[in-house]
Amino acid sequence: MANVSEATEKFEVIDKVNKRQYRRETKKKARARWRKSVTKNWQLYVLISPVILYFIIFHYFPLYGLQIAFKDFIASKGIIGSPWVGLKHFERFFDSYYFWRLIKNTVGIGVFTLVVSFPIPIILALLLNEVKSLRYKKFVQTIIYAPHFLSTVVVVGMLLLFLKTDGLVNNVIQIFGGTPIDFISEPGWFKSLYVFSDVWQTMGWSSIIYIAALAAVDPAQHEAAMIDGASRLQRIFHINLPAIMPTIVILFILNAGSVMAVGFEKVYLMQNSLNMSTSDVISTFVYRSGILEAQYSFSAAVGLFNSIINFIMLIMVNQIAKKVNETSLW
């Protein structure tokens, strides 16, 4: 008996050694295969190397430079040489009187945009999908896509021209007996102007992705529903809408995740000294205190705070979507 167990033990040891050797050999082989395919495709690595270099310099290096948010940046000492100050800049930002104003404006514009500009392209796509005449459909599409190609400067320029106290809109108001409104410097109007001009510019373009998704709906479903006597509206709600739901959810996650990432370009152009109380957002604040006033460390900290919030939002919305709808980004 003892002999037998000894023998099996011996076998096991041999087996282990064999396995190890075998593993080592496969590893070696894999490495050799790696090396072979790398040498075979070396040209591909040459091709992609400038791109990698670009990302290292212009995207990863600034990430490394973000440490100035925790330092007192002194230009002569450089990023590494500047002294650490911990969370000083964050504390200064949280304690400042404009902190809540910036949060309120940034979130306000973000949520307003989400609530208004998100559903409109979906409705537009669903309605365009019901148009039978191809020529009419194309005609409407050609028109509503056009503003997408205008620059932000042009759109804001048009806005200012139309909304002046003696501009087009106020002329209409006066015809109907109203008194002219100073839209541009009135703080109460800022958010609405921002959001609705955004709708004007982007609704057509944003609908493309839903129109594409709708084109993939199986016509047999509609035929079956028609035989059962379903009306057009019923078919929209029970066939088309569910069909594009995954697309809607994914775009909603992306949009909701960027609620706090209100872009700089348009807000900055629409901003003036009179409407600052509602138009100042985090990104314009970072520009002012960082680029114009050269408070590099402080504004880097504000920017970092904003990106952290954005990232947390994205993860949260994704998690909720996963639970509720079983569709998610990852």
Place this chain on the structure above:
Amino acid sequence: MRESKTDRTFIIFNYVFLSIVALLVIYPLVFVVSASISNPQYVISGELWLWPKEFTLDAYEKVFKNKDIINGFVNTMKYTVVGTALNVVMTILAAYPLSRKDLKGRGIIMAFIVFTIFFSGGLIPTYLLIKDLGMLNTFWVMIIPNAVAVWNIIIMRTFFQSIPHELEESAMIDGCGNFRILWNIVLPLSFPVIAVMVLFYSVGHWNSYFQALIYLQDQDKFPLQLILRQILIQGQMDDMIQTTSESFLAQQLSVEGLKYAVLIVANLPMLMLYPFLQKYFVKGVMIGSLKG
């Protein structure tokens, strides 16, 4: 199949609604065109609603005589042409190797690139980097920091992956190297996606003002969009008015007309390209959405 009554009302409502939407979108654009070719007096007095009144090209004449605008136009052309060329080359260089399944480590490289969508250093560290590189207020600051866009790499990679791999394999058996495969086989098949990229990038360059606002100081390097901002948003037109020998009232009038004409001139290339733009952009959005 005959439509039921509710369906008919729905269809009528639908046509009416979409027509109103289209009108709301196009009306401001038509108004700008009309205002730019009318006597500005009618624009200010609110008598111009849709069609031009008292046709005149005065405003355009003034726009094309303005040195700043012409200079901005030329600068924007330069930035757009050089920038787009670099963008497209870089996108191909990134997308082609990443589309090859036999490229070892492509998952890592892809992750390395996509990571930058979610995490970036932000405005200030990037600004300091540009400053340290000595690129502030140079021509190249408008080109190099935006050398390639991650989304466009993804779109192009998706397209390259749709090219049958057998083509590349047979070329490889014939002893073709990777450079030649890309140049002689893949690129000739990729005209549609390259067109999409050229349009995506060039519209982006044409319309952007942010880079210039942050990195440029000299007026003579400004792109058109920054000049436009001065005219339309900051109302800086002193030099333009001084060149004309008109009365104060007439000056006010011509300023008004000028603004509308400037809007048109700024969008001229986009307006002329619009039919192509629409076709190819929609295509690009479709390719991107397949694997977005």
